[in-house]
Amino acid sequence: MALLVSEWGAMHAWAIATAAVVSAGCALVGTLLVVRRMSLVGDAISHAVLPGIVLAVLAGGRPGGVLVLVGAVAAGLLTVWLTQLLSTQGGLAEDAGTGVVFTTLFALGVVIVTAAASRIDLDPTCVLYGVLELVPFDTVEIAGVNVPRAMLTATVVFLLLASAAWLTWKTQVLTAFDPDAARAVGVPVGFVTTGLMAATALATVASFEAVGAILVVAMLVVPASAAELLVHRLHHMAFVAIALAVAGAVIGYMAAWYFNTSAAGMMAVVLGLEYLVAAVVAPDDGILSRVVRRLGLAWRVLCEDRLAAMWRAEEAAAIQPATASADAPASTTSQVRPRGFSQQLALRWLAFSGRIAAVNGGWKLLVQGREEAGVIVRSHRLWEAWLGRHADLPLDHLHPPAEWVEHHLGASVRNRIEADVGRQGSDPHGRTIPPESEVKAEVEA
C-alpha cells in the first residue's frame, strides 16, 4: 500500500485533506450564519481577523499556533463590538457600520504586514490568496508521521467547532430562529451570538493558510447557501453544506492541478458551480422543477381545453344544432379540428390515453374523456355563476376568469360553490351546469 502512494501523491493528498477539513469547518459555521442572515458578518470577520493574526505573529506567534488563533478571535470579536458601537452610539446603519469597521481593520492588517514583511514570516500574497500548494512542506511529526502544520490546526479547530455545535445546537437554533423567545426563557442571546462570531473567526483563521482572506468568504457562505436550496431542516443543511464543501475542496484542488492554476481560486469556483447546480435542480424552488411545473400546467390546460371544447360541441349539436352559444361559438368541426402542433400533440395524447377516438376525419369523446370534460365545463359554469352572484360583473366579464379558474377547482370547492349559488342548474348565460354525479370517474390532478 505504501508503495502505491508515492511521495508526490502524498503531498497532494495532504493538501486536499487540509483543504477539505478547513472547508468543512467553514461550512458548519456558515450554515448558522446564512440562516441568521449574517453572511455579511462572516465576510467582515473573515477579513478583520488579519490585523489580529499579523500582530500575533509580530509578538512571536507562529502561523497556525495558539497565539495566532487567539489574536484572530480577538480581532473578530473587536469587529462585532465596534460595529455594534457604531450602530448604537453613532446611529450608523448596521450594514454600513460593518463595512466601515472590517475594511478599516483589514486595511490596517495589510499595511502592517507589508511594512513588516522583512521582519516576519508572513507574506502578503499568501495572506490574501493562501498557499495550499505549499501546505505539505511545513510539517510536524506526530507518531512517526509528518503531518502538515496547517492540517493539524485545521483538524483541532474543526473538532472544536463540531463539538461546540453538537453541545449547543438547540440553543443556537432557538437563538437563530426566535431571539425574543430565547431571551424570554433566559437564554443569554448576546453571549450565544458572540460564541458564533468567535467560531467564525476560528474557522476563518484556520483556513487562512490554505485559501487566504479573500476566498474564505466563499467557504463560509456558498456551501451553506446551496444547502439551503436543497433541504429544509437545519441539521440536514449543516451536513449537506459540509458535504458540498468537502466535494468542492477535492474537485477544486484536482481541477486546479489539471489546469495548473490557483487551488484556492478553483475551489471557490467549484463551490460557485455547485451552487448553480443546486439552484437548477433544487426539488422545490429550483429552476428545473419550476419549469417542469409550469410546463405541466400548460400541458394540462391544453388537454383540458380540447376536451371541454369537444364537450361543448357535443352539447350544442345535441340541444340546438343551429345555434352557437357564447362559450362554444364556432361550429363542431372547427372546434375539434387541431390548429397547431401543440394541439395536435394534445389530441394524439388524449386519443392514446383512451379519452377520445378518431371518427371519419374528426374526433369524438369516449366515456372517460366525456367525464373529465364534464368536470371542466362544470367548473367553468359554476365559477361564472359564483362571479355573477358575488362580484356583480357584467355578463361579458364572466368568461375570461372562468377560462383559467376551471383548471384549478377541486371537487370539494365545486360542491361548496354549487351549494352557495343554489342548484338552479344553469350559469348566468342560461346554460346547464352539469351535475357532479355525472362525473364519477373524475381524476383530480
Add this chain to the structure above:
Amino acid sequence: MGHDVKCHNLEFHDVTVAYGRRPVLWNIDLSIDGPGLFGVIGPNGAGKSTLVKAALGLVPLVGGSVRLFGLPLEHVRPRIGYVPQRETVDWDFPVSAVEVVLMGTYARLGWFRRPGATQRALARECLDRVGLGEIADRQIGRLSGGQQQRVFLARALAQQADLYFLDEPMAGVDARSQDQIFRVLSELRTDGKLVVVVHHDLRTAGEWFDSVALIDMRLVAAGPTAAVLTPENLRRTYAGHLDVLDELGRAVEQRGRTP
C-alpha cells in the same frame, strides 16, 4: 402542571419603559390575580406589546418593578410562556412545525442536554392540541398564517408554563384558526392558568376576556371586562389621545423642552 399554584399573580409596580430615552409607557400600576384570560387592549402605539416585553425582561425598565407570582422574573422563568408576534421571526427558516414546538421544551433542558423521546412526544401532543398533528413535519414556511400562529401557541404549550403571554395572537389569522386558538386558551383557563393576551379587536374582546386593561401609553382602566369596557373608558383610551405624553417623550429624547 407539576406546580402547586395557589395564587396566580402578575404585578406591575410603577413601571415606566423607554425606547432609547423616549418613554413609551408611563407609571403603570397593574395587578392581575387568579386564573383566566386577561386582555391588554389599546390603540396602535399604545405600548401593549411593550407592557408584555417589560414583564418578560425583553425591554429595560426606566423605573418601577415587575413581579410574577410574587417573585422577580429570574426566579420564575420556567413558569412563563411567551408567544411573540408572528412577524418577528423568519418563516423561511429551515425547521419543521414540530421542531418549532420542540423549542418550547429547551428551557427545561438546560445548556447541554438534547431533546429526547419524552420531549418529542410532548411536542406532538401540543401540536395535536392546536389541531396541527397532521402537518407536524411540514416546513414552517409552507403553513398558512393561522397555522403558523397555532404552531407558536403549541410551542408555548410545550413550555408547560403557569403564566402565558401572547402578543396579538389573532392578528392576520383566519376564522378557523381564531376559534382553535380561543378554544385552547379557554382550556388553559380551565387548567387554572393565567393567560395575558395583547389584543386590538374591541368587537371580540368583550366575549373572550374575563378581565381587561385599557392602555394608551398609560393605564386607563383595568378590571372585569364588563366594568372596564364602558363607552367613557373607551373614549378616554382611543379618542382622548394624550398629546402631552407624546410631546413630553420627544422632548426627553432630544434632551430639550416641550413647546
